[in-house]
Amino acid sequence: MGRSAPHAHTRTDCCGPTRRTVLAALGGALAASLAQAGTAGAQPHSVIATDLEVVTITDTTAILTWTTVAPDASGRLVPVDADAEVRLGPVDSPLTTVYADQHPTPFHYAQIDGLEPGRPYRFEAWSRGARAVPALNATTLIPGAPESTGRFTTLVPPPGRRLRTLALANDLHFGEEVSGLIVGDLPPGVRQDPALPPYPEVMLDALLDDLRRPDRAADRLLLAGDLTAEASSADSRAVRAKLDRWGALGSDYFVVRGNHDRPHTDSDYAGCAPAPRDHHDCWAEEFTPRQELIEQDMGGLRVLGLDTSDLDGSGGRIERPQFDVLRERLRAEPDRPTLVFGHHPVTVESGLTNPAGPGFVLDRTDSAELQALYERSPGVFLQHSGHTHRNLRSRPDTAYGVEFLEVAAVKEYPGGYSLLRLYEGGYMVNFYKTRTDAARRWSATSRAEYFGLIPNYTLGSCADRNHVVLRDFSGLS
Template sequence: MRCCFSAPLAAMSALPSPCEVLRSGALLAPTLLRAAAGALHGSTRKSHAHHPDALTAVHLELVTLTEDRAIITWYTGVPGTNDGLGHMLPAVTEGEVVYGTHPSRLDRSAAEDRPTAHHHVELTDLEPGQTYYYQARSRGTAATPTPLHLIRGNAVGTNRYGLGSSGGPYSFTTPQPPPGRHLLSIALCNDFHIGETTAGLMAGLPLLRGVAQEPGLAPYPEIMTRALVEEARRRGADLLLAAGDISAGGAPRDLAEAKRILDGFGSHGQDYFAVRGNHDRPRHRDAGDAFRAEFLGGTGPAYFARDLGGLRIIGLDTYEKDGNGADAGGLGDEQLSWFRARLKERGDQPTVVFGHHPLTVRDSLFPVSGGQRLGRRQARSILDAYASAPGVFLHHAGHTHRNKRTLLPQAPHVTLQEVSAAKDYPGGFSLLRIHSGGYALNHYKTSSAQAREWGERSRRVAGGLWPHHALGRSVADRNSMTAHDLSGVSPRGLPATASVGARPGPGTAAS
């Protein structure tokens, strides 16, 4: 039986190696003990004894960093309060970021247009290659960072300036823009888990409670997916690629609802493409295949290739087998042969590959089991194919529910980008901006009011360890720029080949 929370935590049901346990045990033990104590004492009361003007600003994060803008988020709470999950009750107030090019001259400011406890400030008109110093404030109180010390990370900047102080200023350096003219933008997303009701249920660790939505509110997977669709369009995405675990368990009603929400972005097979993950497989062999019915027109393979004005998109079905979802991902022999043949035929064509399971999982806070990735033998085979296909520049995966950028020596021209889950903290997508001479990858949190509230509530998954895993240990894990010759791609991905808009979408494999 599959649990409702996918890798990496559900994959713990697949036994990790002893060395993996030892490597992570020292980090996990204190949190596990705190969670166990909380479960045993049943600390569910809400405390209200506090000074009416008291305020604490926490969880400061530099989420998005491009050549000309930065997005900074934080939370304001009432000290001494507890919502029953060990989290401060919200303190609704104003928020601003003061910033400048010298730590003693923060002479520019950006403020929110309304009071909130879930702050989201965007700095614009920044200069490429410039170092900026900043401080986030609410009612005069400086916000302190999300601590990422367990993974030796930095949530608030591109260097360690200001981390020894309380409240900054912190600093970041804007990257250079991708070379050449902008051609098109693609939203990369995954792990909607439509139908899920509790985030963070962990197989084998019953004392770590999951986090459920507040009573009376809409289901959080639907809130987050709708917000993603709206935000992706607002940020200029021309296409959207959804890399699996569209549903929590492959139920027909959940996949139908997911399709309705995604149709808000455009037409499937033309404006957006979806592949399935292990959670989208039917639970029983004799059960109906709802993903195939909703997204594939009931026929054809669940993998495909499409030419969009010179840019090739290849979608993979990385769990093309029977199983409970906790084991390693796998492509069938026919799919793997098809995939390698496509790359061999046109190895120089600019190509984006996306599928649910990553090829490798590096630097994870949690023990890494085989269920978190594609099978080793197939992963090596794909990397070997990439080595002979210089046109492939990006492999987008989900499943691990984290932001992580990896480059491997077997195919250094291919960025392996894991994107965090859309359904909960940090909640959002990565925007791939393709230029004629390179590309940028930038992560965006969904910014609707309900999405911000759920994102803050769900950061308490895994006994509070979740930010150490999901956000990305560095700004570069969620924001990067890479030079690459993409001059063969048409602006906005047009004109597209006839197969792009043909129904049933990506049900028919085509090169």
């Protein structure tokens, strides 16, 4: 934890996962999930408090989540209602109860405010007499993880006054009905209870509700692609309508296209705007034309949005006209503080560490050209991407000062967004899960994706989710 310097970073390539790769991964996942279920069932309490995660750590706040379950008549673990308590104190002091919620729920979300910056704390979370423990996954059980040690240290914010707060989000998949599919019907997907609203609506509503609350207070929302499941006219209109009830496109919120938002050739799209090679683009009728750079000034901060979607396929590309406009903008003001957002991750590290491989991220040639532009533009400090549905900071391919940040999906576990808080002396990044009752339920439900292994991949380390970078933004207003 503590202060974090900009990483040195990475690049990309071209082909999706094979059926053999998916089957091999799922075999390992199934074995691990069975082992986890056996361990959980052996705990001594009738109620088991599990899946403990210290999701968010800021300079003054920590947010813990966990779930309470119990065996049903057949011995299967099912969610059960329970109370929630958090005991916390500085590491050199006794624990005291700082959070208590008697409202019964299986899906617990405890936000602890009023902490001191840069101070180490220890903690315990309890429900109905059972102490919450982390699930058996690498993210929360690695040495030093807050969940495994029962300790965390609050961040130290950058110096100077806070300038603004930007929300970074992606992967809404509006219109999707089954979550967690990779190839065909593998692995078995997760569906919403038919008595409840569709999960993409639940999670988008929860995101927009969160961002207007005083403890989040986002000034602007940047959505890095995959707003829809397949860019149909109906889904594009519906997601636009929800976003427009929150704010205005181009002033309150900004969007770029993801691979799920690309033009299609199906007859259902024939009435929409024409696109190359007999495609039709329903998404563009609600948002922006394909492969068009967007630009916005925010008190001296330049925000650039890249359309990295290919005409067909899941990998990313930047076509020549958009590259030329980007080059012109960066060359004109290379030192201007600049944040870039686009759907596809950029770096080699990202390509090698996602299950679909290098072909899932930005094309290698385009990545090299993009990073060469950044090396000549020292004002660029962060690129926000989606697509991989995980929290990760990856390294650029050569040593220069841009942070490449992937943010987990809105639409499924862990179900949230990141806040980028800009100060005169740098910025702080924090990931938040959404917190409505319906969102917490769906996040716990979709945790079962990939045979319960999704937390190992998507949650990200505590430092990926929460970190500070020092940088001079004193010229911004």
